[in-house]
Amino acid sequence: MSTEFLSMLQLADSFFPAGTYTMSNGLEALAKRKKADVKELQELISTHLGRQVGPADCCALGNAYECAKKSNLGGILRADWALYAVKLVEEVRNASSRSGANLVRCVATFSDDKILSDYNNAVSEKRTSGMYPAALAVACAALRIPKREAGTMFLYSFCVGMAGAALRLGAIDHVAAQKMLHALRPTIAKIVEENVNKPLDRLWQFAPGIDVVQMEHERLDSKMFIT
């Protein structure tokens, strides 16, 4: 077994301290409007993947990864800022940025990779936004996790986060959550293939309905999640 594979398990584990368990990505606001069933929840996650997380986050991750492999800090920062620029909702933007900073800071304590260290410095000095997908790309490159696996890990972790939030909001039970994650596998694989090798100038996201509920979340008086 390769140590790279174990590194992938480590970063994908919900035990990894990046704070992603605090995010519902708008689901909490949506749950206040209407109780979604499992089918609707799966459709919602697929929309997230197909119209936000895939074409924007995964594309940025792929570009940041390639730049990290070439020790091109400037290129990583361009991908990082490009993703920051398309994230319309402040709460979501800030949460991603904090998680990315947490992730890269933690990995820098056990990896001596130079570009990771340079990127970590850029994040802590606020020369870059530290968006989670860019930070994950740099960490994966440092730990020699292949790019496609990095993208897959990112999308899968996103789905686990959404399923976990749905479970805590009472919208889904533990077995249904696992069935849903199983059913999402082909969607995850397809969206990674479509986006992880795309050039940065083809980065986009367009899911206004999701933007609206995420903005609604910002205005909730009573909430359990950061997003």
Place this chain on the structure above:
Amino acid sequence: MAKRVPRVGIGGPVGSGKTMLIEQVVPALFSMGYKAGIISNDVVSKEDADRMRHNLATEKGMLAEDLVVGLATGGCPHTAVREDPSMNIAEVEEMESRHPELDLIIIESGGDNITTTFSPALADYFIYIVDVAGGDKYPRKRGLGIETCDLLVINKIDLAAHVGADLKVMERDAREVRGKNPFAFVNCRTGGGIDRVAGHIVRDVLFELPPKAMVG
């Protein structure tokens, strides 16, 4: 590199008086010249943070309004202060960089059970608070929070007679469970016993150093 601002974590069950303890301790420290910032981990609302901001900042002017911050924890209060305290640490560091004049930062955990502890990466000193109304069994029941905290606070002592709790039993059990580690009986509603809590913070967290504002 500037020294980091000392951090005090306050944990305890729902309704035990964590927020009221902060509302009493911050003015007590303020009267000695010490300035504190507050990060409040609410489980489902920002009510505690809003109340403290109103009472301590807006009404009393003891701190700037941006020095009381509410933080959502995804419904996982102990994860947020122990297993993955990264979001709290990020908030603490942002507050520290905005306000280097602070003498300490207080982090209030969301209400939780008796196994709550703080990550040493987040808090330098850990206060665990229980209340008499939960029954005089609390210290005897142990649990990581009660056993390992730096200071155990037992609140609502005025209710003891009304709920059939025996303070002598609680005192005996607290001594037995905690050995030489301190505990304090308080009444956060009236402020009774708060000087002891503030005294522990000044001695054990601030090492009796003068407030930064006095040093210049």
